[in-house]
Amino acid sequence: MDSFVEFDYVIIGGGSAGALLANRLSADPSRSVLLVEAGGPDDYPWIHIPVGYLYCIDNPRTDWRFRTEAEAGLNGRSLLYPRGKVLGGCSSINGMLYMRGQARDYDGWAALAGEPDWSWAGVLPDFKRHENHHRLRGRRAPEPVSRSVPSQPMDPTQRLPSIDEDVGTWHGGDGEWRVEKQRLRWDILDAFAQAAQQAGVPATDDFNRGSNEGVGYFEVNQKNGWRWNASKAFLRPILKHRRNLTLWTRTHASRLVLEPGGAGALRCKGAWLVRGGDRVQVRARREVILSAGAIGTPQLLQLSGIGPGGLLQRHGIGVLRDAPGVGSNLQDHLQVRAVFKVDNVKTLNTMAGSLWGKALIGLEYAWRRTGPMSMAPSQLCAITRSDPGRPHPNIQFHVQPLSLPAFGQPLHRFAAITASVCNLNPTSRGTVAIRSADPGAAPLIAPNYLSTDEDRKVAADSLRVARRIVAQPAMARYGPTEYLPGAEHQGDDALAQVAGDIATTIFHPVGTARMGRADDPGAVVDPQLRVIGVAGLRVVDASVMPRITSGNTNSPTLMVAEKAARWILAER
Structure with a gap:
């Protein structure tokens, strides 16, 4: 009809x-x-x-x-x-991870489109308009020190302004989109963050001021331990x-x-x-x-x-x-999953390895809305350069206190962490195309991952960065041992090849x-x-x-x- x-x-x-x-x-x-x-x-x-x-x-x-x-x-x-x-x-x-990107992303959009309103200065008010950030929630947003929209991102190595200074320059508190701190922490992730700092990645507690270089826990779109969706x-x-x-x-x-x-x-x-x-x-x-x-x-x-x-x-x-x-122009973030076995520390692999452990996890969430059931898929973030010669941060780690063979499969039976790392600015381009005139037929999706020399080089270098972080003194007490891709893989070609075996989309x-x-x-x-x-x-x-x-x-x-x-x- x-x-x-x-x-x-x-x-x-x-x-x-x-x-x-x-x-x-x-x-x-x-x-x-x-x-x-x-x-x-x-x-x-x-x-x-x-x-x-x-x-x-x-x-x-x-x-x-x-x-x-x-x-x-x-x-x-x-x-x-x-x-x-x-x-x-x-x-x-x-x-549920709240991340805006970098100021240079939007300045690049403005140049390509010929529309200044797509610049960082132009998009920041739109981010703030619907934001309900935990630093401002329940309090009147302070007037920013500078009433003009910042045209340059804040240096991530500088101290984050307090709630009583100019946090209102960067965040909104009256919108609908909840941004909260995570309701958990892990000793092994704290150690990874310390190791990243020892490897030259600055600490940050705000990835959303235009320069997201640094290491710290993600902020999440949740409300009191529940997912907050659109x-x-x-x-x-x-x-x-x-x-x-x-x-x-x-x-x-x-x-x-x-x-x-x-x-x-x-x-x-x-x-x-x-x-x-x-x-x-x-x-x-x-x-x-x-x-x-x-x-x-x-x-x-x-x-x-x-x-x-x-x-x-x-x-x-x-x-x-x-x-x-x-x-055309399909772009996506491909994450390369590096897994390291660890000792003498709690991970989700060991916590959820028994029915009793799973029951305790469920009880904690039911009682307090905390613990592993409140976890986003990734908890710790590190954004840095795949090699020191890069003009800007170009790789992102999603670090998790767990490991598994593939998404949807059971956790490994040994204690481990996963340090997934993605190229933030891939040069590979793919396509989406209909398979037929039938609206019910799924389209052909061809991301064309790792199809350029640059993307393969970044993948190889990213694994080296993961190894360098894990080798720092802060991780030594946990005796990390590389499980994936395996220490036997060395050299650009070998690492790029094995990246193709262990990489997966991060859904972007x-x-x-x-x-x-x-x-x-x-x-x-x-x-x-x-x-x-x-x-x-x-x-x-x-x-x-x-x-x-x-x-x-x-x-x-x-x-x-x-x-x-x-x-x-x-x-x-």
């Missing part, structure tokens, strides 16, 4: 970006907003327990369960490629009383409704959806906004006739706009509908995220990032949505 409904704004994708957009655009009661999510509501209990990501990833209830193609750089391996298929999107299944932050507080906001879950977008718009251009009038077995055409009086993510957005554009002409023709789809950039795909100047042949959207050559259509998610940020990508995606919401509302 076909039916027809109309709204002012139609947002496709109820993840991090879509949830924030729905909140901001529906604040005006005179405008109607439809938010469409392919997955169900975020009522699965494991979503909200931090360690529950183990039960949400590769679960059809919460994950699209994509896989990559076999990757030459990974020695022929194919990887699980999780993407949130539930209200809240990836914020409902991710690592649904809790931006949707639950408003759904009951904003009658102009409509939410449809378990609703799939199959293609966009595109019509001639004059002067050879197109206009997006709406989208075809499948809801409860019925086909529904929704029309947008103002705009259709794609927030389906770095995989879903290019897939929907290609299914609708916007994409590389040859690809569309091969699948029998009429080419409405030949846009080679749709689905971006860039597949990148922004750029209107005359840039690879750009999909203009600097204000409007699809080039198509009126009434905008992309607001991680796919618009021209280059991946130097850190975890969820909070930068929220910043993109915050900025886009201001632009959309200003155009009314």
Whole structure:
């Protein structure tokens, strides 16, 4: 059955970006907003327990369960490629780590797009607008020492300003996005942090002031030991009383409704959806906004006739706009997992090695909301250079007091830590492409990991940095022994080869509908995220990032949505 409904704004994708957009655009009661999510509501209990990501990833209830193609750089391996298929999107299944990236990331975006508002000075207010940071919560934010937005990041070696100084320059306290300290610590992680300092990495307790070089515990998106996702932050507080906001879950977008718009251009009038077995055409009086993510957005554009002409023709789809950039420029952070056995110290391997140990872990969380069940997937962060000649920090460690053969498998039976390290600025580029004209078919995802000499060199050097840190005096008391990749692997070629065997995605795909100047042949959207050559259509998610940020990508995606919401509302 076909039916027809109309709204002012139609947002496709109820993840991090879509949830924030729905909140901001529906604040005006005179405008109607439809938010469409392919997955169900975020009522699965494991979503909200931090360690529950183990039960949400590769679960059809919460994950699209994509896989990559076999990757030459990974020695022929194919990887699980999780993407949130539930209200809240990836914020409902991710690592909950709050990381903005580096100031130079955004200054680079501004230069590429020709839009100063994407610079560090331009994005910092958007980060702060929705932030609810623990340093400011419950207290009036102090006036910053300088009333102008800082154009340069703070030196991470300097002392962090106290709550009574200028922390308000860098953080917000009145927004919806909770940022808290973790509710645990580990002796072995404290020792790793000390060892990193002995190896030349400065200590920091704030990775989000523009320069994130340093070592310290991650801040997390949690509230009192529970996961804090985009649904809790931006949707639950408003759904009951904003009658102009409509939410449809378990609703799939199959293609966009595109019509001639004059002067050879197109206009997006709406989208075809499948809801409860019925086909529904929704029309947008103002705009259709794609927030389906770095995989879903290019897939929907290609299914609708916007994409590389040859690809569309091969699948029998009429080419409405030949846009080679749709689905290209895929970037991701690939983590290389180094594992070290340790002695005479508590790790999760030993704590959870028995039924009694697991019971104690469960009781601690039930009673205090602390302990291993409150853990993010990674607890300690270290950001440094893969070699001293690098002009800026370019690798990030996610350090965990545990080890396992692969994600989803049981923990090792020996005490160990994992020091996963990723190249923050990979030069490899991949693609996302439809396999057929069937909207239900998973797209072809080819990240093309470790396909450049530079990325292979950084992978090899990163393992050397891990070895150098673990060899420092602070770790000596625990007798660390390299388990993966193994001390027998030496030299650039050998280390790059073994990196392909032990590396896995850290779940940060971006860039597949990148922004750029209107005359840039690879750009999909203009600097204000409007699809080039198509009126009434905008992309607001991680796919618009021209280059991946130097850190975890969820909070930068929220910043993109915050900025886009201001632009959309200003155009009314």
